[in-house]
Amino acid sequence: AQTVTQSQPEMSVQEAETVTLSCTYDTSESDYYLFWYKQPPSRQMILVIRQEAYKQQNATENRFSVNFQKAAKSFSLKISDSQLGDAAMYFCAYRSQNYGGSQGNLIFGKGTKLSVKP
Amino acid sequence: GAGVSQSPRYKVTKRGQDVALRCDPISGHVSLYWYRQALGQGPEFLTYFNYEAQQDKSGLPNDRFSAERPEGSISTLTIQRTEQRDSAMYRCASSLFGAGANVLTFGAGSRLTVL
Numbered sequence: 001a002q003t004v005t006q007s008q009p010e011m012s013v014q015e016a017e018t019v020t021l022s023c024t025y026d027t028s029e030s031d032y033y034l035f036w037y038k039q040p041p042s043r044q045m046i047l048v049i050r051q052e053a054y055k056q057q058n059a060t061e062n063r064f065s066v067n068f069q070k071a072a073k074s075f076s077l078k079i080s081d082s083q084l085g086d087a088a089m090y091f092c093a094y095r096s097q098n099y100g101g102s103q104g105n106l107i108f109g110k111g112t113k114l115s116v117k118p
Numbered sequence: 119g120a121g122v123s124q125s126p127r128y129k130v131t132k133r134g135q136d137v138a139l140r141c142d143p144i145s146g147h148v149s150l151y152w153y154r155q156a157l158g159q160g161p162e163f164l165t166y167f168n169y170e171a172q173q174d175k176s177g178l179p180n181d182r183f184s185a186e187r188p189e190g191s192i193s194t195l196t197i198q199r200t201e202q203r204d205s206a207m208y209r210c211a212s213s214l215f216g217a218g219a220n221v222l223t224f225g226a227g228s229r230l231t232v233l
Contacts, residue, residue, distance in 0.1 A: 004160075037224075043207065091160050091161070105151055106163070
């Protein structure tokens with residue numbers, strides 16, 4: 001079974017600085033997808049970024065980028081030019097490439113709480 | 119609809135009562151998922167559907183929990199004889215068919231408190 005581990009329960013960053021959130025996962029599959037979701041105090045779940053395992057190029061969405069190391073099974077999120085609105089819980093998630101069965105759902109880590117200091 | 123709609127947003131019930139939580143997915147989304155999220159934890163998978171067929175219910179904690187999606191659109195998660203440990207945020211998500219790159223869009227959740 002796949003697992004997702006976020007080893008940093010809490011992180012803090014100064015406004016305008018850069019912060020990296022760590023995520024590792026365990027799987028025997030070669031094709032899969034990885035996601036970062038943001039959960040602000042409103043407790044909505046908002047997709048931040050997505051990475052296909054078969055792509056070597058790291059995904060980027062504006063100030064958010066990932067460092068995907070497939071061999072190391074590592075998927076970290078870098079937030080550049082941090083803003084006060086970035087303060088939230090961040091969840092790393094894994095999803096199998098396969099269709100059907102139990103492999104259709106997302107497997108989440110326990111999350112990292114990010115604080116942004118003005 | 120434009121987003122995933124869940125109701126009620128908040129539910130307070132007494133231990134032993136039954137509760138029904140409703141999810142209306144995005145129009146055209148074939149797959150529907152139920153998750154439970156305890157405070158300070160990540161969402162935990164409960165069950166999911168493709169169309170009206172329940173594909174996987176391995177995450178349902180016990181037989182007090184059940185879910186249905188009879189017409190392949192709206193889904194109901196039912197908890198019978200609620201217990202205090204059932205208190206959590208229950209989240210519904212939907213996506214285009216199946217796994218892979220299709221993004222799950224989450225609803226705002228239903229917060230259940232069992233007294």
